[in-house]
Amino acid sequence: MPSLIRTLRSVRRVGLREWWRQMQYIGDAKSGTFVGKDQFGNRYFENVNQYEEVPGRHRWVDYAQHNYNATQVPAEWHSWIQHIRKEPPTEDAIMKSSSPPWQAPWVENLTGTRGAYKPYNTVAPKINAWEPKITPRS
Template sequence: MIGLLKRIFTWWHQSTIGTGFTLWKAKARLVGEDFEGNRYFEEGGEGSFPEGGKRRWVVYHGHAEGSRVPPEWHGWLHHIWDEPPTVNPPEVKKFEKPHLPNMTGTPLAYRPHGSISVASRPQPEQKDYEAWSPDAL
């Protein structure tokens, strides 16, 4: 019963019943899945956009966070590329790093040295310069 209520009222853990109904009504077809388990759909039949374009959706696997969509799928979702990455994968350059979602607010968030959120004792102040004083002339 709790699972059904979560499917009806919460959208941040998985797709709701409303999303499932919208995909069914649009005759959406599954286009692909990324390495995180997010699934990507495209509207079936005639496109509903004025130019004939088709709507595209992502159904998140787990927490719904926009930064979890990899760049290649982001380009497809926003009609930058016509073909999904499953059909025409982008060329990976040797300097590119793997995609990471936004880690802000998680234990894996970046915390620079000296941040108040770092659980270490404060380091003694180091003077690596001599302050200017107008009286020193």
């Protein structure tokens, strides 16, 4: 019964449309405070009410893309979601400072997609396929 009460409370807080979207994407009704947004449009939330959420599941990400995976979360937000960092990057003084100039911009893992890295092979193959030599008949 507590999950029904929690679901109804979440529907009242976020609205019927957002509740339906959450049920389609994450399969759970969640409501919490908006913490921040990253450069890719992902939104991050936190529910500090200890009696509503399962411990350790009170921080979550709302992905901007429909086909999402965990590599679409930048490292600074990943550390906040996994409780490695207490403050979110929007409130952390160290994270607010500019990133080092040697640090490359973050990109998601493209393995298995069209944009995946494919090395160019310059070495001749060690094994060649057999090709029969055909001589014309006279």
